[in-house]
Amino acid sequence: METWTPETDGYDDQRTGFQRRDPHRPARIFAATSATDIQEAVRYARDHELRLAVQASGHGHTTPTDGVLVTTSGFAGVTVDPEQKTATIQAGATWQQVTAATSPYGLAPLSGSFPGVGAISYTLGGGLGLMARKYGFAADHVRRIDLVTPGGELRSVTPDYVELFWALRGGGGNFGVVTELEIDLFEVATVAGGSLYYDLATTPDVLQTWREWTATVPEEVTSAVGVLVLPDLPMVPAPLRGKHIAQLQLCLLTDLAQAEQLIAPLRALGEPVMDTFGEIPYAESGRIFAEPEQPHGYRAQNLLLADLDPVALSTIPKLAGPEAGAMCVIGIRHLGGALSRPPAIPNAVGRREAQYALTVLSPGEQDLTQLHRSILEPWTSIGRQLNFSFGPLTPDQIAEAYEPADLERLRRIKNDLDPTGLLQPNHVI
Numbered sequence: 001m002e003t004w005t006p007e008t009d010g011y012d013d014q015r016t017g018f019q020r021r022d023p024h025r026p027a028r029i030f031a032a033t034s035a036t037d038i039q040e041a042v043r044y045a046r047d048h049e050l051r052l053a054v055q056a057s058g059h060g061h062t063t064p065t066d067g068v069l070v071t072t073s074g075f076a077g078v079t080v081d082p083e084q085k086t087a088t089i090q091a092g093a094t095w096q097q098v099t100a101a102t103s104p105y106g107l108a109p110l111s112g113s114f115p116g117v118g119a120i121s122y123t124l125g126g127g128l129g130l131m132a133r134k135y136g137f138a139a140d141h142v143r144r145i146d147l148v149t150p151g152g153e154l155r156s157v158t159p160d161y162v163e164l165f166w167a168l169r170g171g172g173g174n175f176g177v178v179t180e181l182e183i184d185l186f187e188v189a190t191v192a193g194g195s196l197y198y199d200l201a202t203t204p205d206v207l208q209t210w211r212e213w214t215a216t217v218p219e220e221v222t223s224a225v226g227v228l229v230l231p232d233l234p235m236v237p238a239p240l241r242g243k244h245i246a247q248l249q250l251c252l253l254t255d256l257a258q259a260e261q262l263i264a265p266l267r268a269l270g271e272p273v274m275d276t277f278g279e280i281p282y283a284e285s286g287r288i289f290a291e292p293e294q295p296h297g298y299r300a301q302n303l304l305l306a307d308l309d310p311v312a313l314s315t316i317p318k319l320a321g322p323e324a325g326a327m328c329v330i331g332i333r334h335l336g337g338a339l340s341r342p343p344a345i346p347n348a349v350g351r352r353e354a355q356y357a358l359t360v361l362s363p364g365e366q367d368l369t370q371l372h373r374s375i376l377e378p379w380t381s382i383g384r385q386l387n388f389s390f391g392p393l394t395p396d397q398i399a400e401a402y403e404p405a406d407l408e409r410l411r412r413i414k415n416d417l418d419p420t421g422l423l424q425p426n427h428v429i
Contacts, residue, residue, distance in 0.1 A: 001037045004029040014071060017058010018116065019390065021297030021365060024053060024061070026069035032091065033074045035146065035154055035179040041070045042177060043152040045422055053424040054177055056092045056118030058295075060125070062426045063392050070177065072118075080105060085185045086143060091178060093119050096286070103283035107185040110138040113224075113249070113289035120181060121426070125172050125387040126349045128357065130251040130285055131188065133222045133337030139169035140343035141184035147176035150418040154179070159345050167413045170348030172386060173425035174414045192252040192259030193288040194277035196266060199243045200227070200317050203269050206246040207316065211308045213265050219337035220253040221262060226289070227330040229322050239273045244321050249289050250277060300361035300390035301372045304354035304383040308332070312378040319375045320360065326368055328375060331359040331388075348410055350402035351383035359388045386427045398427050 004011045005028055014031065015024045027050060030041035045052040050067030057073070072092030078101040079088045085107060089098055096115035102108060110129045112122055127138025135141065145157045145168050155176070157164050168175055198206045210225050217223070225248055232242035248266055252259040256279045260267075263277070280287055320328035336355045343349075360375050362368045384400040386393075399407050410429050421428075 001033065001040065002031045004031075015069060016295070017055050017061055018295045019058050019061040019297065020295050021299065022064050024055065024064045024069050025066050026053070027067060029069045029071060031071050031074055035148065037075070038070060038072075038091070038148045038177050038179055039152050039154060041068060042148050042150065042422075044068060046150070046152060051424040052177075052422055054091075054121075054173060056121060057094055057116055059114070059117050060121055060387065060390065060426045062390065063424070065424050067424070072120075075179075078102075080107070080185070082107065085187070086182055087185055088180060088182050089119050090180055091120055095119050095122070099283045099285070102185055103189070103281065105185075106187060106189040108188040108282040109183060109185055110135055110141060111285070113286070114291045115286040116293065120178050121173060122387065123181060123183065124168060124170075124178065126170050126385070128333065128335075128339070128385065128387065130191070130193070130222055130288065131186070131253060132339050133219045133334070134253055135186060136338035136341065136343060137170075137349050138183070139347050139349050140338075142169050142181060143184065144180075144182035145169075145178055146180040147178045149176045150420075150422045163409075163413055164417075166346055167348050167410055170350065171410050171413075171429060172427055174410070174423060174429045175417050176423070188253065188282050190279050190281055191285060192254055192256050192278070193250055193280050193285060194275070195250065195288060195290065196248040196263075196272040196277060197240060197274040198246045198248070198269060199273050200246050200321075201244060203246070204317070206248070206269055207313050208310060209266065209269055210246075210248055211310065211313060214308070214334045216265075217262060222251045222334065222337075224249040224289075224331060224333040227316055227320060229327065237274060243273065244317065245273070251285070251288055255279075296363050297365055298361055298363045298390055299368065299372075300359050300388060301376060302357060302359045302385050302388040303376055303379055303381040304335075304351050304385055305356040305358055305379060306354065306382050308356050309379065315378050316375070319378075324371060324375075326362055326366060326371060327364070328368075328371070329361045329363075330375070331357075331361065333357045348402070348406055350406055351385075354382055357385050357388060361390065389427065393427055398429065401427075
């Protein structure tokens with residue numbers, strides 16, 4: 001196994017992931033390519049009394065470690081069982097690698113909007129994906145979890161291990177370093193998906209129209225809206241340059257004709273400035289949100305909402321628009337449906353009653369905490385989704401992701417497994 005220290009060539013390349021703000025500064029990096037390598041790294045951290053963090057793609061990175069960093073991008077195998085409709089995914093696999101392996105069989109995982117995200121950390125945090133309203137959280141469809149405990153033991157966790165199996169699915173990376181997941185797959189080869197881009201200057205009703213529309217759609221429809229001012233630069237598609245855009249992000253599990261009927265109220269807004277909606281292979285579902293692929297620094301805050309208050313919604317274009325003084329990307333995701341129902345095997349995913357998730361994200365290194373707070377101030381929150389909280393959180397903020405009794409249960413399980421606090425996940429319970 002290759003290792004790096006601050007004096008070793010290549011150290012900076014190894015310590016940085018997709019999220020470039022405040023990167024890790026570890027004393028030693030271990031590039032794991034097997035479960036045995038991860039055991040070695042965990043035991044090294046334990047024996048040297050160092051904290052340990054794990055990085056696959058690095059999208060959710062929040063707090064740098066100065067101890068041990070385990071990188072898993074070289075441990076990214078995917079095995080598909082088409083008869084059982086399952087996939088076994090190793091620690092560093094991204095959703096792009098998973099969908100590439102499953103799509104030849106006409107099967108799809110419950111992956112998210114950005115294909116480059118690490119599948120393991122996404123799932124451990126709940127996993128809010130493109131088919132979420134139909135099938136629920138990714139964590140609801142995990143069959144087996146292999147991990148290295150903070151004590152260095154390799155363990156395979158199934159539903160027979162009631163407490164740990166419950167905690168791992170929704171409790172994040174607080175209980176061990178996961179080496180492998182076995183997940184359910186679904187018979188989805190194509191979706192009706194893409195985005196309708198509207199200029200808020202000429203179509204000011206788009207947010208309210210989308211809000212009203214979400215109250216009418218079946219569970220086969222999962223959607224979101226992104227709001228941002230795009231720069232007038234050559235890398236931005238010409239129709240969007242310099243405009244204040246509302247991007248309606250749509251994924252429908254229907255044929256295209258039925259999908260067009262379902263989105264007719266949105267099309268009634270008028271001709272979008274750009275339209276990417278159509279039938280697409282699920283393996284290309286990253287085209288729906290079309291999120292930036294270049295690594296960069298960013299911070300984000302997230303709230304969960306019981307409803308989408310029309311008065312609060314009307315403040316978004318002004319508070320987060322051209323007058324904000326910094327780029328603010330607003331993302332609102334429609335929840336409900338299967339997300340609101342308990343899974344067949346209970347897990348730690350909290351706040352299932354939420355009907356919408358609201359995130360404000362800004363790229364760069366500037367501290368925009370106060371600006372983000374002012375944008376979120378009109379809203380009444382019922383919780384928080386940790387997978388969309390890109391930045392350090394206080395213990396009280398982390399607690400908002402869970403019911404109080406579940407939080408106490410998670411803390412008890414964590415303290416039993418990791419009494420010395422060896423593990424340093426993105427959000428420490």
